Amino acid sequence: MSIRTAAPSSSASAVKGQAVRLEAVVKRYGSGPSAVTALRGIDLRLERGSFTAIMGPSGSGKSTFLHTAAGLDTPTSGSVWVGDTDISRMRPGKLAKFRREHVGFVFQAYNLLPALTVEQNVTLPLLLAGKKVEDAWLDRIIGSVGLDELRQRRPAELSGGQQQRVAIARALITRPDAVFADEPTGALDSRTGRQVLDLLAQMTRELNQTIVMVTHDPVVASRADRVIFLADGAFAGHQDGATTQQIAERMTGLGTW
Secondary structure, eight states, X not given: OEEEEOOSSHHHXXXXXXXXXXXXXXXXXXXXXXXXXXXXXEEEEEETTOEEEEEOSTTSSHHHHHHHHTTSSOOSEEEEEETTEEOTTOOHHHHHHHHXXXXXXXXXXXXXXXXXXXXHHHHHHHHHTTOOOOHHHHHHHHHHTTOGGGTTOOGGGSOHHHHHHHHHHHHHTTOOSEEEEESTTTTSOXXXXXXXXXXXXXXXXXXXXXXXXXXXXHHHHTTSSEEEEEETTEEEEEEESOOHHHHHHHHHHHOOO
């Protein structure tokens, strides 16, 4: 099954093009009779400025999909494109450099460095890539996530929601082709989680940023423009603009979750 996800404004996305493309992607772990196939021929296009949620039962391949699309894992066969670059056959060193510059990743556990300030954590990807920090862009990103008054604080001095905002700003600072989020609200209370989701939706509108989010929560998924369902490593359909109840009913139909 091939799915093309469009940004809210199709005319704008047509001009700016795709952010991520997977072509016949298969991911298999192990070999012989004990081999496990986690992804089975995934075809997918994500347009710039789209907000997509990935859902499915336990073992459906959600995490493998996210890691493969983000270049954290390599497909057994097929190809993965980020922007105009095929990353599926890159050597590890070149791929790591490409990810630093073109891919943002938001982890559930934040993964901030405790000895660094908010500003230093946000700019770390640029420093690792040997790139200059543009003050105007840094100010815009930190302002967009509501951290202007907290720039010199360290992670231990921040709430969970504030730490996740730092992680989102860090993912955005390199102007990536796409930001991948792995259960970004999983460690947050419901109110703070809503604020983080508001922020992700805001990033798609104001920065034309592409967001790809894995979640198990229908409430979280309902904030996305499109929900794509996986089951047993393959596409099991999608919903656009779905309500929490519609998503929950679809998930129930896919089995245990």
